[in-house]
Amino acid sequence: MDQAETLRKLKSERLKKNNGLMKKIAITSGKGGVGKTNVVINLAIALQRRKKRITIFDADLGLANIDILLGLAPKYNIVNLISDDFPIEKILIEGPGGIKIIPASSGIQEITNLDPYQEEKLLSELSKVAEFTDILLIDTAAGISNLVLSFLLSSEEIILVTNSEPTSIVDAYAVVKVVSKYDLEKPISVIVNSVRSEEEGKTVFNQLRTTVDRFLGREISLLGFLPYDKVVLEAVKTQKAVVEAFPESEISRAFSNLSRILLNKLSWVTPDEGNNESWKKMLSLSENEK
């Protein structure tokens, strides 16, 4: 085998492992407490059940919630990655249903003020999980700080969570406005959480879509609605994911549906299917090597 061929083979093997196909999806809301973390955890498990390899990044860096909601006690966290140069593999933990979790820290304020070098390092360590991840779900902090904005802009998709409270809808609109200032094309889809009826969900989404269309001249799409369900609080109290603790509940079925809709929306391509796109990518890389 000549050198060029060996190089091509190595590159195609690396692409197969990583394949550039990991999707980064940021889950955000503007207003706090609307259900982002619950969405991330349950959607992650529902997607993993559909045979996708899911990693969650708890990007509420100074107020870790993912591990608490799942009753996990990670030994290391994001502070070790930023301050102690730990590689991402060392802080990664396993969660229910085989999902992987990159834990945040709790009560370390400095971690919320990353300098550009630290931010770059974090993003580059994050890209390493592509070797064993199909979808990286990023659970952002509430608000629209510069750090939240960098997570939103570096993701391929944004899922915006709102409930039917006017403050939550207005804050969701504010997120779309800020993101659109930098990237008008970034796909944004909406989950309306804690609805009492489908009608309520539709009303909220239409209100948001109309305002976004009129004032920002861009589109947002609907991912789906999640019902208000008291079993969520039960699951939170026992530090379990609701789809595991109450698999037959209305909300668990809604999460299963959402995961299917999301995969269709991403027009999913699994890394080993040798589809046209990945072949094209591989070929263009080989061309460049010549």
Ligand SMILES: Nc1ncnc2c1ncn2[C@@H]1O[C@H](COP(=O)(O)OP(=O)(O)OP(=O)(O)O)[C@@H](O)[C@H]1O
């Ligand atoms: N569909 C739902 N039905 C009933 N209660 C819900 C639902 N979704 C969320 N909740 C309740 O809202 C609380 C807050 O949810 P969660 O912690 O996921 O919000 P968050 O947006 O991540 O908050 P923060 O902005 O502080 O990170 C949950 O503990 C739960 O009690």
Ligand SMILES: [Mg+2]
């Ligand atoms: Mg949260």
